[in-house]
Amino acid sequence: MKISIEVDVKAPLEKVWETWVRPEHIINWNFASDDWCCPTAEIDLKVGGKFSYRMEAKDGSMGFDFEGTFIKVSPHESIHFKLEDDRIVKVEFSEMNGKVKVVEIFEAEDENSAEQQKQGWQSILNNFKKHAES
Template sequence: MAENDLAKRTLSLKKTFDAPIELVWEAWTQPEHIAHWWAPKGMSLTVVEHNFKVGGKWKYVMPMPNGGEFISEGQYSEIVKFQKIVTSANFRPMTEGVEIHALFEKNGNRTNFVFSVIHPTEEYKIQQEKMGFYNGWGSTFDRFATFLATINNKGK
């Protein structure tokens, strides 16, 4: 598959978190932390499964206002501590069959972060972008940054 094709199917967000990489990694990978930030503001989240290892599966469930459930799930295919996490992902009922790449880079006492979602087709990527990819994930990462500040200050 050509690199150009991959670029046409990928949506990415870049952030710098004001927390050391060890803390960012822990908050991203530990279920007791994930429950505090993965869902949009005001929503609750239940971590049903979280087997953080290559081949391990994860599943998070969020109750929706209409009484249904929003289910996030996937399987880890690559984990490089403090650097990279690759996982398949479904976000039902909105998004299915994507791959997430979360890249972490130490930047002194801060952490550079790149979040990419690779879609099966360019058309699907465009549809997901129009559905609010940047707003949705942007607000999730704002919540993540707030959570990081909370746990970072506890350690001081």
């Protein structure tokens, strides 16, 4: 099953793209709630390049590495990557009327309900929007 989420960001495409792909920005938005954080982000943005984002609870009670490999990179348009569990994720950027629509389409996993996954990923995308607009 594929899940799609989206957000409209009130910022120029160049800024939105940089906020998505630069580690110094990723660590500021890549978590679903205020009691979590992303202390490190490594990214090699090219086909075959890898990324690893550490996501953890601020109280240290749990955490995980969100990792994958880029399979398609079209600067300022889209990024496709494969997660460690072989699920595919597509992120598309389109500029219209002074905003950038960011659409993320991902294959659901089997551990959590589709609704939980959608809410969690949407929360991260909402954090991205907030950071990109700041």
